[in-house]
Amino acid sequence: MNGKATTTRTRLERGRSALGPALELVHTGRAPTRAVLTAELGVTRATAGAVAAELEALGLIRVDSRPGAAAGSQGRPSHRLSVDDTGPVVLAAQVHADGFRAALVGLGGRIVATAPGCVTVQADPAQVLGEVVDAGAELLRRSGRRCVGAGLAVPSAVAEPEGTALNPLHLAWPAGAPVREIFAGRVSAAGITGPAFTGNDVNLAALAEHRHGAGRGAQHLLCVATGHRGVGGALVLDGRLHSGSSGLALEVGHLTVNPEGRPCHCGSRGCLDVETDPLAFLTAAGRNPGPEVSLLQRARDLLREEYGDPSVRAAAEELIDRLGLGLAGLVNILNPDRIILGGLHRELLDADPDRLRAVVADRSLWGRSGGVPILACTLDHNSLVGAAELAWQPVLDDPLGALA
Structure with missing residues (x-):
């Protein structure tokens, strides 16, 4: 293999390994331009451009190659980067003592659509999670958007790796309820694609605030x-x-x-x-x-x-x-x-x-x-956005693999 081909292959490999970090930078608003992306990734301008183009081709971000220059600035402005607000979404759900809510959440922590929250939570977690997934499935049907995963926030410590709710004290659910297994089963039965995750509501609120809010x-x-x-x-x-x-x-x-x-x-x-x-x-x-x-x-x-x-x-x-x-x-x-x-x-x-x-x-x-x-905290529905972050994480880790 000649030197030029080797260089091209190396550049492609570096670019692909940078896809996840690049997407996370745009997702969290830390790379609003290609120039910032280049600096944050520590790659060449050409590699950063290739990475941004690949993420755009996947329908995850948008690249504005002709942004307007700020008043008084000199030189050609850098390409602007933003999440694609018509791209894939995840299903996010939250259950608390006074009801539940389902939503579709895009990259950037943007809530695309929400279902009216239920105000009565039954003592049977399977019934409640079935209802919340059904509400989410209806949102997806009406939106026509591609779904890449689902996340659930519950007001309980969630034991790992089992995914059981150890102390759902204010829900009247049994201690140790297998909420992740139930939620994943309901998601699959509803024909919703992508993996399903479950976490404690305050943990997920903190994650959302760290990526998109006061943290x-x-x-x-x-x-x-x-x-x-x-x-x-x-x-x-x-x-x-x-x-x-x-x-x-x-x-x-x-x-x-x-x-x-x-x-x-x-x-x-x-x-x-x-x-x-x-x-x-x-x-x-x-x-x-x-x-x-x-x-x-x-x-x-x-x-x-x-x-x-x-x-x-x-x-x-x-x-x-x-x-x-x-x-x-x-x-x-x-x-x-x-x-x-x-x-x-x-x-x-x-x-x-x-x-x-x-x-x-x-x-x-x-x-x-x-x-x-x-x-x-500054985010509305931060536990819901945090549940979405769980579902987005596989895409942030490996955009090509998760969307294949």
Whole structure:
């Protein structure tokens, strides 16, 4: 084989190995132009161009070869890169105590379509997951889009490698329910193509925020959130979820923040799980939770609309202090470079950011040395987007292989 042919083959091999990293850079918005892509990949301009062209041919990205120059700029502007908003999608689903939701999500974390959320979750996981997959299948039928996988977020620790929901406490599902097996079976039976994945809802929210939201750019990202009931946590290290030896890491809801506090499902007392969730807030404010709307929505409305009420403000301050105590302990153990808060915790941060940050700084070693940024999650439906990230990962790892 002559030298020219060898060089061409080598360039092709390098280009193909760069397809996944290049797609992830465009997917997460870190490579908006071909020039940035070239620099990030550490390849020649020609190789970056070939990689972008291949991803465009696969229907994954778009290359604008004639972008308008910015005012006052000199020289020819670099080709602009963006995800193809008419390309493939994945089915994403989320189940929580107050219902479920199905959506189609494209690259870039863009929600393409959603089905109306169900407000009643039955005690049989097979029935619920069948209904949510049926809703997703109808979305796919109406969209006519190609589906390359499916992801499910559940409010429970998910054991690996079995994919079982160990503690779906607020769903009335049996402990150890084989949710991944059930979900994958329903997806296959519905004729939906691609692999199916399942994960904990807060883990997936953290993954989505790291790639598309408030966590972008963080190396050691800690996410703590409360949804409709309970508290969850997640840690993203260098772009990957830290899930521990069997998927059960960061069960932060069972940190004790009030030793004489409420009994917790785990057998202890005063855990974050029962001291800083919506039910705890409503109870501390002297409000009847009521059955009319979700606990999360009722707590949010109370905090936003009646914060001037002394009982509401006192309840908020009580939860902020306990949340800050828990975060301080996590800062001491994990040394994150950023903390993001979701659910009701985001609302508590917005209500009195100085108080929360002061508690964390005062009660943590590393907080005193300069402070850890504490930000609110920014994505709507971040657990849903995170479930989609699970389904997109095989494509990000090997675009050619996954789409063949």
